[in-house]
Amino acid sequence: AQKITQTQPGMFVQEKEAVTLDCTYDTSDPSYGLFWYKQPSSGEMIFLIYQGSYDQQNATEGRYSLNFQKARKSANLVISASQLGDSAMYFCAMRGTDTGNQFYFGTGTSLTVIP
């Protein structure tokens, strides 16, 4: 069974500081992908970053990076130099090859950036 766990319902970070949002996963698929999405208060779901299970390097996209630790089954999102516009819900998701086209989402973390 596939499972994504986000244990931080809410997080606060000072503007310009870095913050790490935790995500752990459980899967028996030999190959899988991990995704992070941002949902601001306006409601749309925005894709941020992707990490493949066989990727040798941690993914980075601008101020977003993914701290991927395969043995620990964790895929934490790191946001550097936080901005007020980073305040949003953040969802971790997984897609496995054996599960076809299914995406599995965590319960989300609400991030608030404090000026």
Place this chain on the structure above:
Amino acid sequence: DTAVSQTPKYLVTQMGNDKSIKCEQNLGHDTMYWYKQDSKKFLKIMFSYNNKELIINETVPNRFSPKSPDKAHLNLHINSLELGDSAVYFCASSRSGQGKETQYFGPGTRLLVL
């Protein structure tokens, strides 16, 4: 040139009514999805559908039915609406069989059942 579009954006209706939400994608994807997001922001998969297979989340009541006239459209029909159906419904699409391909989401439909 919106990638995934949904109509309507807002839907307010009475209990017991039947309603439909339309979804269209112009990305050439072959898999489409419906999600329900409740007031606590939990995102729950309802259906995924491609040309070959409809996968239904077993917890979804059979009052909910997806209808796909073609690969670019996946509409959600809801019969006998209940108060608990109030939520935001997201349509999404992706390319099947491609593990690194992300889903693209529509803007959401905010359903309020009175």
